[in-house]
Amino acid sequence: MSKRMAVVLAAGKGTRMKSSLYKVLHPVCGLPMVEHVIRAVKASQVEEIVTIIGHGAQQVKEVLGDASRYAMQEEQLGTGHAVLQAAELLADQEGQTLVICGDTPLFTAETLSELFAQHEARGAQATVLTAILADATGYGRIVRSAQDDVERIVEHKDATEEQRQIKEINTGTFVFDNQALFKALAKVTNQNAQGEYYLTDVIELIKADGGLVGAHVMADHLESLGVNDRRALSQANQIMSRRINQAHMVAGVSFMNPDTVYIETDVTIGPDTVIENGVLLKGKTSIGSSCYIGANTEIVDSQIADQVKITQSVIESSTVAEGATVGPFAHLRPKSYLGKDVHIGNFVEVKNSTIGQGTKSGHLTYIGDADLGEGINIGCGTIFVNYDGKRKFRSKVGDQAFIGCNANIVSPVEIGQRAFIAAGATITNDVPDEALAISRVEQSNISNYWQKFLNK
Template identity: 55%
Template structure:
């Protein structure tokens, strides 16, 4: 059966107090409305219409061409919003799922089960129901013991008896598409807010003798609509724990889930251990048997099996099998580490390839470079790649050795098996197997240290005496 979707995403979100359009606020790295659309896709929903208003261009930019868009120029209620999709969908046969763009916690499983119940029950409408001990602010479900629904009453229109009901409308619906738009044509704005409520469709269908079915969610968090920063924080926490639980179920050890931040879309292999304080963002992929953290931030990076990253920052980097990064390393975009590479403490790698078995143990900068296999870069090695206008490449071939505190001024090539003596500033290519030394010859001055100290001591005593005389003169 044809299944379509309407996403209500036209509200301003004034309570967010933000320049960013409400449904574009991210939850675990993904805009709320993107979560909703991805859930519709995962549940098998085909054609999707996003009802937009304020910030329409930004929403379209975030979602792209994977959906159609309907403009709601004036926000006159949820029923009015759904009617904005009428010109696109009213002629279709099938099921239409209606969901809010600020409900990022709705799951594909729930939508799939709702759609199936709707299909098999023969209902004109099926709505998601949640039960809260304190349902303040939420529309109440007036229904029967068999799970059918009589009507939905918004809290502002509830009687005292209706306010005591704990079953609430979670704001997600399945409709027979033709019956939906037929009922919407009968909705009026005769209520406290002078708005056209989508919930009135339920009463209209019931009055016409149609069956309306309820589907109770097992997880009340799916009913959470994000209208302010407090709810956004709650959604972030709930989504984060859901993501962490999924990874742990799939064989990942997360030492402290409450202190581990993994965005939606991150992939992690089995038997990897994630330590507290770790933040994994974007399109990050981590293999099996890795050790990540503590206190590492990794974004849009690929880490192969058996690698480790400790107390480091990675952005758009590639880390090869069994490579070791950190502590306190920074891998910037274009950093690519091969197998068994070691990048140690206070090392920065940018737009550089470090091939298999090479080591950059500590206090080094390698940028715009190609480093071959089994190379050792000593402490304080710097590739001097920028002249103020252009970036230049440094090439260090296999099995070369660069001593500590060396500057390699690009463009320059260190040949295979070559040796750069510590403290050198290299400005010319070093052929294979050659030794390069580029530093001033040491010269020792006998007794000069003692003479220098005596001179400095006299100068300091003279300055102190001058200060004392000036002070006496001022006092007088």
């Protein structure tokens, strides 16, 4: 197999997106479109990638980093002109070069590998990736020769009535013999209505030079979708989402209704996990095996271990250990860690805290900037008062402590092992091991108050 290279076209601003964000950086299922393209290209055994940048060049570089080399297209003068900007980096090399657009996030590595394989097997100088459409209106048609090679590509507006009946279209993705590509690009002119240098002109120049131009028909034409506006962006997200969910189902994950579930590209899920309707799994989230993710739960950049049950809750940048239960209506904010078999219940919020094995907080509680040991009971309405208006403070609670309802833990304090906090107490000082802390105004009862109330 000869060396495989790629040129990714990502210089356009994308005015039809009506956005301050450059087109190729718009996300599809959690990743910028151009990153999807780069991943598929790398997975098709491409050794060297050059991304053509222009509008939003610095932002594109920040997203892709060292996954690609870069060439600048100062003026957008057509696809042929864009590829020519890579000449300094690629023109003297031998091998095969893929040219692909950065706004085509649905291409798979399998399809690109098949394109390379057919190109190499036939010894072609150029191979066009094509698709068969029931309605090819608006697309460039593939006109084949008697030998079934590509004779030429005819744009819809230039096609005869007979040519418009052709269903095979150009997807705008090609593999070229690298030397033949840059030799032909040097001859491309801009003598056309748009005054641009077209990559498709390379096809005719290669043929005129006696080269073979083949075509590979892709299995699923939806992969070639180019995103030029918000409608196409929505369609790409829907297609990618179905693909992701189907892959998880094949791997042993159960969905109540996969059409209602949004899972981003880098999420991993173990087998025998059940996903209910309306679930959102985003970022670098990992879900273990035999978990239950209840309806309308959102989990972002978090690690969930095996046998965890989460119902109608939000979890952000946190870790949940095996056997824990969360929700309904709980919120784990960033840097929260729940140990094994922890229970975080109704309307409990946890932030930047560590909660030890078996500790339970059933309802209506705020745990912020705290380190809780194992086997602790946290009563309803408990608040860790961690902020004085200027600074955050941290508290610690020992194993098997019991915190009664409606307690205020005013940080920083340390509550010892097996200590008791009485209901309604406000704790401002440390509590020793096995002690009872109580802070209440002494109760007094006023007799016959009902009559006094009526006489007011």
